[in-house]
Each structure stands twice: as C-alpha cells, then as structure tokens.
Amino acid sequence: MSAPIAPLLSRRDVIAGCAALGLATAADAAGEPGLAEVAARRGILFGSAVAWGGQGSDTGSFANPRYAALLERDCAVLVPENELKWQATRPGPRLFDFARMDAIADYATDRHMRLRGHTLFWVPPQWYPDWLRDHDFGSRPAQAVEAMLVEHVRTVCARYGSRIFSYDVVNEAIQPETGAIRDTVVTKALGGEAMLDLLFHSARAEAPHAQLVYNDYMSWERGTEDESHIRGVLKLLEGFRKRNTPVDALGVQSHIRLLKSDPVAAIVKESAGPWRRFLDEVVAMGFDLVITEFDVNDRKAPADIAARDGAVADYAQAYLDIMFSYPQLREMLVWGLSDRYSWLEGFDPRADKLPKRGLPYDREFRAKPLRSAIARALAGAPRREPLRPAG
Ligand code: XIL
Numbered sequence: 001m002s003a004p005i006a007p008l009l010s011r012r013d014v015i016a017g018c019a020a021l022g023l024a025t026a027a028d029a030a031g032e033p034g035l036a037e038v039a040a041r042r043g044i045l046f047g048s049a050v051a052w053g054g055q056g057s058d059t060g061s062f063a064n065p066r067y068a069a070l071l072e073r074d075c076a077v078l079v080p081e082n083e084l085k086w087q088a089t090r091p092g093p094r095l096f097d098f099a100r101m102d103a104i105a106d107y108a109t110d111r112h113m114r115l116r117g118h119t120l121f122w123v124p125p126q127w128y129p130d131w132l133r134d135h136d137f138g139s140r141p142a143q144a145v146e147a148m149l150v151e152h153v154r155t156v157c158a159r160y161g162s163r164i165f166s167y168d169v170v171n172e173a174i175q176p177e178t179g180a181i182r183d184t185v186v187t188k189a190l191g192g193e194a195m196l197d198l199l200f201h202s203a204r205a206e207a208p209h210a211q212l213v214y215n216d217y218m219s220w221e222r223g224t225e226d227e228s229h230i231r232g233v234l235k236l237l238e239g240f241r242k243r244n245t246p247v248d249a250l251g252v253q254s255h256i257r258l259l260k261s262d263p264v265a266a267i268v269k270e271s272a273g274p275w276r277r278f279l280d281e282v283v284a285m286g287f288d289l290v291i292t293e294f295d296v297n298d299r300k301a302p303a304d305i306a307a308r309d310g311a312v313a314d315y316a317q318a319y320l321d322i323m324f325s326y327p328q329l330r331e332m333l334v335w336g337l338s339d340r341y342s343w344l345e346g347f348d349p350r351a352d353k354l355p356k357r358g359l360p361y362d363r364e365f366r367a368k369p370l371r372s373a374i375a376r377a378l379a380g381a382p383r384r385e386p387l388r389p390a391g
Contacts, residue, residue, distance in 0.1 A: 035360075036076035038375050043384040044324075045114065045331045047077030049293065050107075051341070052100040060341030062107045066365050070337045071113075074360075078108045079116040079292070079333055081343070084156070086122065087129050093148070096155055105163055116333065117160065118292070119168040119215065120153055121199055125184045137189055145189035150202050157206035165387075166211035166331070168251055168292060169203045170196055174216055176225040179232025196236075197245045204246040211387070214240070215251030215292050220275035220319065221259065221267075230278050241285050249288035249328075255335065255344075256319050257297040264311050268318040276322060283328045291323060291332040295342065296358040296370065299350050308357055313369035320377035327384040334374075339363050 039046035050071060053063025060081065062068045071078070082088055083100040091097050108115045125133055137144040157164075173196055175182045181192030190198065196214075203212050214237070218229040233250070240247045260267055282289065296316055301308045323329055336342050340363040344356045355363060360371035 032375070035074040035371070035375060035378065038378045039332065040076065040386075041383075042324075042378060042381040043330060043386040044378060044381060045077050045387060046333075046378065047075040047079065047113065047116075047331075048334045048337050049081040049118075050078045050104060051081050052083050052103045054100060054103070058340075060336050060338065062104070067338065067341075070361060070365060072111060074337065075113060077114040077116060077331065077333060078104065079118045080104045081336070084117055085119065085127065086132065086152075087127065089156070090129050090132070090152070092131055093135065098159060101160075105160060109163060115160070115164050116292070116331075117156065117164040117167040117210075119171040120156060120203060121149065121169070121186075122171040123173045123182050123184060123187065128184075128186075133185070135185060137185075141189040145186055145195070146198060149186075149195070149198055153199060153202040154206050157203065157210075161207075162209050164207070164210060166213060166249075166290070167203055167207065168215035169199050169212050169247075171215045171251075172217065173214070174218070174229060174232040174236060176218070176229035176232070179228040179235065181236070193239060193243070197240075197243060200240070200245050200247055211248045211288070211290075212246055213249045213251040213290055213292070214247050215253060215290075217253040217255055217293075218278075219254070219256060220271040220278075221257055222270050222274070234278070234281055237282060237285055237287060247287065249290050250282050251290045251292040252323070253293040253335075254291045254319070254323075255293060255295055255297060256315065257299070258301045258311060258315055259297065259299055261300050261302075264314045264318070268315065272318070272322060279322075279326060283326060287328070289323070289326055289329040291320075291329065293335040294332060295335045295344060297344055297348055298356055298358050299348055303352055303354055305357070309369045312357060313373035316370055317373040317377050320374065321380065324377055324381035327382065330384055330387050332378075334359060337361050338365055340365070 036046045048071060051059050051061040053061045057064045060067055062071060080101055083104055088100055089096055089098060105115060173181050181187060187195050200212055216233055218233050219226055296312045298308055298312050301311045336359050338361040339355060339357050339359050342356055342359050344358050360368060360374060362368050
C-alpha cells in the first residue's frame with residue numbers, strides 16, 4: 001500500500017483546527033445528533049462523497065479540517081467522488097495508480113467509516129481516460145476487452161478486499177433517449193449485455209462479500225427522457241434476473257432536479273405515483289435500493305435564498321419520504337456535504353449565475369434547511385434491518 005498523500009487528521013486535530021478558525025459546525029452548535037446517528041437508529045447507513053487531499057486544503061476532502069469536521073459529524077460511510085474512476089486509476093492500458101484512492105481508504109479505515117466503491121466501470125465514453133476512448137483492441141477485440149475488464153475488477157477488489165463493502169459495479173449503462181445499452185468501444189466489443197454480465201460475475205468472484213450495485217441517474221422528474229430512461233433500466237434489470245447475473249441492488253443516484261418554477265407540491269404530485277410504480281417493480285424483482293449520490297439541482301428554484309432553501313428542503317423531503325418507505329433502502333449517500341464544493345456548480349449553472357444550494361451545508365459550512373429535511377426524513381423512516389457487516 002502506498003503512503004497516504006496528505007497527513008491524516010485525528011478527530012482532535014479537526015476540533016482544534018475548527019477552534020483555531022473560530023468554527024463550530026452548525027450541527028454541533030445546535031447540539032443536534034449527526035445524520036449518521038439519526039440514520040443508524042432506523043437501520044440506515046448515511047454518508048457522503050469525499051475527495052482525496054492532494055489539491056490543497058480548500059477542497060471537499062478529509063484533508064480540509066472544516067470539511068473533515070462535517071464528515072466526522074455526519075458520516076458512517078464514504079465514497080470517493082472521482083478517485084476510483086478509470087480516469088484516476090488507469091493512466092495507461094497496462095498501468096494502475098491507486099495513490100488517491102488509497103488516501104481515502106486509509107482515512108475511512110482510520111475513522112472506522114465504511115467505504116463504497118464507485119465505480120468499477122463508468123460506461124459513457126466521455127468519462128473514459130483518453131487512451132481508452134479510441135483504443136485499438138487488435139484483431140481479437142472481444143478477448144482483449146474481456147481480459148482488460150477482468151484484470152481491472154480483480155486488481156481493485158484484491159487491493160481493497162473487505163474494506164469496500166459495496167460496489168457500483170456498473171455506472172450509467174443506459175442511454176436515456178433510447179433506453180438501450182450505450183454503444184461504446186467497450187460495449188461493442190463484447191455486446192452490451194455480455195459485457196455488463198462479465199463485470200458483475202467478475203465482481204462476485206473477486207469480492208464475494210460485497211453488495212453489487214447497478215447505478216444510474218434515472219430520476220422521478222417527468223421529462224420524455226426520464227420515461228425512456230426508466231423503461232430502459234427496468235428492461236436491463238429484468239435481463240439481469242433472467243440471466244442470473246449477480247446484481248444485488250439498484251443504485252438510484254438521486255440528483256433530483258427543481259427544473260420548473262412550479263410550486264414544489266405540484267411537481268411532487270405529478271412525480272410521486274409513477275416513481276412509486278417504478279420502485280415497486282424494482283423491489284418486486286428482488287433488488288435492494290441504494291441512494292448513491294443525493295443532491296438537489298436548484299437551477300429553476302427562486303433566487304431569494306430563504307425561498308430557495310425552503311423549496312429545496314421541501315422537494316428533498318417529499319422525495320426521501322417516498323424512498324424511505326421502502327425497507328429495501330438501507331444506505332443513503334449525499335454527493336458532498338457543502339455547496340462550496342458541489343459538482344453541480346460547474347455541471348449545470350443557474351442562468352442568474354447565483355451559486356447553487358443543493359447540499360446540506362452552505363459555502364461557509366453552515367447547516368441549511370436541507371440538512372434538517374434530511375434529518376426529518378431519516379428520523380421518520382420506518383425502522384429496518386441494517387445491512388450485514390462487510391467481510
Ligand atoms: C462527477 C464528479 O462529482 C465531478 O467532480 C466529475 O468532474 C464528474 O463526475 N454521476 C456519477 C458521478 O455517477 O460519478 C458524477 O460525479 C456525477 C454524476
């Protein structure tokens with residue numbers, strides 16, 4: 001194992017760091033329990049995405065004392081935001097680099113937090129490392145792709161062993177517009193279904209202790225693409241069951257979107273029924289559910305901060321209440337804790353250029369109404385059997 005990239009901080013360091021900065025987390029100040037604790041009482045594991053510490057201290061990383069204070073307050077599970085993706089771990093066809101992921105894994109282990117593996121393969125080519133995008137797989141491309149994928153799964157699973165208890169084995173295989181498996185240099189070589197099956201069978205063989213998840217961003221909003229995306233995911237899941245592909249759970253990314261200026265209640269009303277029907281079908285096939293990447297895209301929510309935070313919180317709670325009504329859902333991860341580092345800022349900016357407010361804490365690490373809404377949804381969830389411990 002390589003040495004940690006950034007010095008690891010003890011809880012005492014974090015508290016001292018916060019004191020030095022004149023900070024207390026808003027949750028501490030309010031004397032409220034952490035979200036992980038509220039969730040655990042209901043049999044739910046709560047956590048967040050995190051970045052490694054190598055890009056300076058003003059990042060969504062454990063090496064940032066202000067961010068680490070939030071992680072240690074609220075999280076029982078972490079997931080690397082980018083550090084286990086091929087762009088980070090596969091600098092060349094025959095090269096692996098786990099320095100960044102190791103730093104996160106060491107931190108999680110040190111803090112007795114659990115760890116999810118995101119992801120063994122992210123299907124859309126825009127996220128491939130450059131060398132893979134137009135790689136020449138030679139005269140026998142099927143064999144070459146198969147060898148590459150199996151080697152990848154084996155190498156990752158052997159390195160992290162029981163430290164990773166759950167993998168997003170495949171991320172985003174469905175093309176939302178068509179509902180079909182995406183056509184890429186990798187899926188084409190083996191055929192989409194065969195390629196996905198290979199990844200899941202390899203993961204089961206190499207990490208028999210782990211929960212194996214198919215992860216995607218089909219969402220409850222009612223656009224045309226949402227419909228075809230959902231139909232495509234259902235078809236994919238049916239195929240997994242028919243072929244006995246070892247898939248344990250559907251990862252519902254849950255990047256929910258306030259993309260209409262309608263009142264929140266009206267948006268929720270049109271989404272709730274069809275979304276429940278989708279989830280009913282998923283659990284009827286025997287899949288568990290995981291909220292893997294929760295945040296709220298507030299692109300069309302009001303500019304006024306109080307109104308916006310209220311709309312985001314209400315929208316989130318309506319969604320989470322539905323999700324937690326399913327006892328098959330036992331993990332919820334947010335895609336970061338503070339708006340300061342949210343990926344949504346770059347991915348889908350507001351027309352008025354105001355900073356987005358889709359995560360539980362604001363840019364100054366103060367708790368927002370969204371944090372309270374998440375706490376309420378967790379506290380109101382029916383108690384369920386927690387996941388069995390890893391390994
Ligand atoms: C995002 C990260 O947050 C960004 O930092 C990166 O530039 C692109 O990827 N769905 C996923 C995540 O499965 O891996 C994505 O993460 C967000 C959408």
